[in-house]
Amino acid sequence: MKYKSQKIAYWFFATCMLLLSLQIVYGFIMGFARMGFDGLHDWIPFNAARATHTNLLVVWLLTGFMGAAHYIIPDESESEIYSVRLAYIQLLSLIVVGVVSIIGFHFNVWEGRKFLEIPRPLDYLVVINVLLFLFNIGMTVWKGKKHTTTGLVLYFGLFSAALLYLPGMIEFNSQTVDSYFRWWVVHLWVEGVWELIMGGILSFLLIKLTGVDREVIEKWLYVIVGLTFLSGILGTGHHYYYIGVPEYWKWIGGFFSMLEPLAFLAMAMFAVSMYRKSGRNHPNTISLYWTIGSAIMSFVGAGFLGFAHTLPQVNLYTHGTLITAMHGHLAFWGAYAMIVLAIITYSMPLLTGRKLWNNSIGLFAFWASNIGMLGMTGAFAVAGIAQVYLERKFGLDFLVVQKEIQVHFLGLVLAALVFTSGIVAFIWNFIKFGTPTDEAVGAEAASGDISLSSRS
């Protein structure tokens, strides 16, 4: 660790772990409700569990991105964070907003628009919070000695994510227009600017872990984020097929959705080829697993499974079914959860000075959570395909179909248990690292940022 203010990242990451655990708990509540065990209905009805589950996902990923920025930006711009105090205030206020929203969900206080459930007054606090964050990081970049592409892409991604939160706060009377602009936030986040953030973190990690020349990596970063926007912006159209807007969205949305996997494919090929070019054997192999894994899984989940149901002819039947849940789970996991876990795995030894890499717990965390998530995706896929045929093709009643596919949720819950065991192992390792210390500063020689002759 070169810069003392990088320690802030640890507290963001710790918050991440807490929110992720809570998200999993709510996932189980829903899984059991779908199996017919909804004993908590009177206290936590499904819509409350669902809003909590998805909002926790968004909040912990954003917290992770912020943590990543606090770690990466000082390194990239070669200067301390502009104001450490501001960073802690910002983290605290983020937690307060999150906790208040989640408690509110349980008392029927929300603005029920999928993924944007946080009630309007709290939205303004989110805006202030994010402005604080952007100011602090922006000043760090501004005053920094160096302006690298990686740092700029990451900052531009975070900035655009904040900007795109605003269309979600305008009120519309028509459900069609409401839906139209809701996707400006949700789609342009996950298939646009978040990919910039992901690309920035990925490129930082690849520079550090593979030792490939920065110029080479950053050139490909431009190509990848270029592809992302080229396909992703008009790809928003795949949400516009059936909400009451012009017919041409079927053509435009369909065509650009077909291109969307290209960005992810490029990302996966890029990560793998950089790894193969690797001039150094970085000792933190687990972090390399998460990094390469993220690039590959995001192609499978976001790229391939996304492609599998965004063609208009297919989407006509799969729109609004469990197929979306299938795609959503692997996409978020591969693209965003894994890259956050990768930067955590990479930075923890450097923040705390404890070289807990490549231990069996860390390895178990990687494999169990990935296998569990693939299992969950499979369970959703089978349930979703059965739902599409029974409900949409054969016209059986919704509730009748739900009874038929209940059994697949047993599979889901079992896979979720494997997944959870992996996450528990990850958090266990995280706790064992302990808190960051100033002694780790200057201990660069032991940090792993060096060439070793063999992997230990």
Added chain:
Amino acid sequence: MLTKFQAKLFFLIGTFLFSAIFLFLTFDSLRYVYSNPSAKTLSDEVIRGKALWEKNNCMGCHTILGEGAYYAPELTKVYERRGPEWIRIFLKDPQAMYPGERKMVKYDFTEAQIGDLIAFLKWNGELDLKGFPPKPEFKPETQTVSANNVSISQPEKFKQICVACHAVGGAGGNVGPALDTVGKKFDIAYLENWLRDPQKIKPGTAMPKLPLSESEIKDLSAYLSQLK
């Protein structure tokens, strides 16, 4: 291969060009939406209904226009499928309509609020959604009601409420048993008692006590007793 500068140019030009196209298409889509007939039927009732829909996070279980969660039915065409009467009774006590089934929160809506919600659902159901939701392609056509019963006309209430769960002549729901031969099993007096309070005759039955007037009970029982 590309130089770093060319790669940067590719990113910048791609982003600005496609953002510009997207903004233009957004402008055109809004023009389309606001010049559509649906814009004129967007009444205060519908807008209040939408506010209620959001305030209670209905999307946390249901989908509308295919958007939302997948725990409860798609509601775009619910007005066409169930009709306002059924939705009205259902919203007063959702669990009474489907006892022992997947649960919905009882929201204690007022009559006016239910009216607003129905208006909202009706408005969405009438949008031009380019073929969504699709009509089932392989729905089996069954005809089980016997030919000598075709002259019996169904009471209005039956069409509004009962068909949501029961089928006659292959048309209707399948939550409750088909009623094609119900007249063979029960006489008018039994049917009347049954409709007044199903739970009293068969405790634990899935059939809810429906808000029916005495004359509606008489009409329905007369109709049902003839289904033989």
